[in-house]
Amino acid sequence: MKWSFRIATIAGTEVRIHATFFLLLLFVAMQSMGNGHGLSGAIEGVVLVLAMFTCVLLHEFGHVLSARLYGIHTPDITLLPIGGVARLERMPRKPAHELVVAICGPLVNVAIAGAIAFFLGVSARFDPEFKFGDGAQFWAQLVQWNMMMVMFNMVPAFPMDGGRVLRAFLAMMMDYGKATRLAATIGQGIAMLVFIGMLLSGSFNPFMMLIAIFIFIAAGQEAAMVTQQEATRDLLVRDAMLTDFRALRSTDVLRDAVDHLLAGAQHDFPMLDDRGSMVGMLSRTSLISALAEHGPGCPAERVIDRCDDVLAPAQPLAEALERLTASPCPALPVVDPLSGRLIGLLTAENIAEVLMVRAALARRP
Ligand SMILES: [Zn+2]
Numbered sequence: 133m134k135w136s137f138r139i140a141t142i143a144g145t146e147v148r149i150h151a152t153f154f155l156l157l158l159f160v161a162m163q164s165m166g167n168g169h170g171l172s173g174a175i176e177g178v179v180l181v182l183a184m185f186t187c188v189l190l191h192e193f194g195h196v197l198s199a200r201l202y203g204i205h206t207p208d209i210t211l212l213p214i215g216g217v218a219r220l221e222r223m224p225r226k227p228a229h230e231l232v233v234a235i236c237g238p239l240v241n242v243a244i245a246g247a248i249a250f251f252l253g254v255s256a257r258f259d260p261e262f263k264f265g266d267g268a269q270f271w272a273q274l275v276q277w278n279m280m281m282v283m284f285n286m287v288p289a290f291p292m293d294g295g296r297v298l299r300a301f302l303a304m305m306m307d308y309g310k311a312t313r314l315a316a317t318i319g320q321g322i323a324m325l326v327f328i329g330m331l332l333s334g335s336f337n338p339f340m341m342l343i344a345i346f347i348f349i350a351a352g353q354e355a356a357m358v359t360q361q362e363a364t365r366d367l368l369v370r371d372a373m374l375t376d377f378r379a380l381r382s383t384d385v386l387r388d389a390v391d392h393l394l395a396g397a398q399h400d401f402p403m404l405d406d407r408g409s410m411v412g413m414l415s416r417t418s419l420i421s422a423l424a425e426h427g428p429g430c431p432a433e434r435v436i437d438r439c440d441d442v443l444a445p446a447q448p449l450a451e452a453l454e455r456l457t458a459s460p461c462p463a464l465p466v467v468d469p470l471s472g473r474l475i476g477l478l479t480a481e482n483i484a485e486v487l488m489v490r491a492a493l494a495r496r497p
Contacts, residue, residue: 136210145196145218146208147189156213157181180270184277185211187244191281192216194240195293199224199233222454223296227303227311234296238282245278289319289347290354309362316355323348357457361450363487369452370445372486373466373476379404380432382411387428389419400463400479403436408473410465412436417462442467443478452478 136148157178164177188211195218196206202224209218224230248254254271286294295315302311327344330337364372378392380403392401399416414436422435439461443452445468456464456478466476 142193143197143200145193145206148208148210150210150212152213153185153211176270180273183270183274185216187241187274187278187281188216190244191237191240191285192218194236194238195220195233198236202226202229202233204233219458225308227300227308230296230303231300234293234300237293238285241278241281241285245275245282248275248278287322287347288315289322290316290351292319292347295319295351295354309358312358313355316351319351320348323351360453360487363490364449364453364483367449367486367490368445369443369447369449369466369478370476372449372483373443373445373478374398374463374482375476377402377477379474380414380436382406382433384432385428386419386423386426386430386432386435389414389432390423390428393419400461400477402439402463402465402474402477403432404474408471410439410442410467410474413439413461413463413465415462437461439465444469445475449483453483456480456483 135151137151138146138148140147160177160181161174164173165171189209192209196209199206199220204221204224206218206220209216220233224233248271252271254275285292286297288294288298290296290299298318299311299315302314305311306314323344327341327348330341330344377398378396378401380389380392380401382403382405384403389401392398393416401414401419403411403414405411411433414432418435418437422430426435437460439459441455441459441461441464443455443464443466445466452464457480463477463479465474466478467473468475
């Protein structure tokens with residue numbers, strides 16, 4: 133994620149903090165100082181936010197470590213002002229495994245709240261009237277925060293953990309694609325009810341409305357992604373890759389790349405060395421911004437993007453699609469494992485075309 137900094141690597145997973153998080157700390161410190169609590173109030177406010185985000189981090193590690201039980205690694209976790217995002221390599225496909233991974237996050241918060249309540253005698257009852265910002269109740273605030281995290285995350289809608297729990301239960305009774313679509317529809321229904329309920333009651337909470345819209349969109353995306361994965365089942369990378377493509381040589385300048393761009397429908401160009409091995413990719417976005425900055429005479433090699441993710445022709449397309457979605461490169465190179473030569477490019481556009489062709493053939497009586 134852009135604008136995020138690595139702060140630590142724990143058990144092989146990078147922990148990153150988004151720059152806007154520091155703005156949140158500054159905001160809390162200034163607000164606490166402004167409330168007449170002075171410098172000590174500001175420090176207390178910041179310490180509370182840091183403690184809250186430690187709970188978010190532990191929640192994410194609940195997912196990360198349980199996923200590791202099933203051989204799924206997590207390259208990084210990013211902490212944002214709105215919460216944490218653990219980027220798991222993939223989601224477990226077995227419903228029972230997904231259930232465990234999804235539930236282990238909220239379970240961590242239950243454990244934290246329970247431990248504070250048990251050892252410090254703080255009430256672990258959720259109090260809807262509770263207001264954050266009273267420095268005297270540090271532990272009570274932390275308990276409330278963990279309870280809120282559990283309730284928020286257990287809402288049965290994607291991308292919340294509750295949505296995954298719901299899908300896992302449904303997938304035990306029906307096939308995975310159907311379960312995902314049903315879970316997504318339920319989630320979208322909940323989001324719509326919340327939205328309409330707020331409109332009708334007149335209790336206009338812009339933050340909640342934004343969350344409802346966000347959930348509505350994310351649920352649709354999850355369903356679309358799984359439908360696409362289903363459609364690409366039993367297809368290989370070689371079935372969908374672009375084989376008729378233009379490539380740049382390492383001596384080319386940006387003007388040559390523009391010629392290629394205008395000559396055909398290809399948007400992203402691999403750069404090859406004399407032996408036909410990949411050096412990198414030049415995407416249309418990079419080409420256009422480099423043109424504005426350096427002019428057409430600039431060597432293309434200076435502005436190409438490294439593309440470390442390389443596909444093999446015999447790889448399952450569904451897996452390649454996941455990597456393409458996760459990659460910053462808009463096109464992934466397909467390399468022959470024996471010769472090391474570039475033999476194709478995989479783009480989202482090409483995959484969409486293959487799926488259209490497949491759907492058309494399936495409609496034939
Ligand atoms: Zn979670």
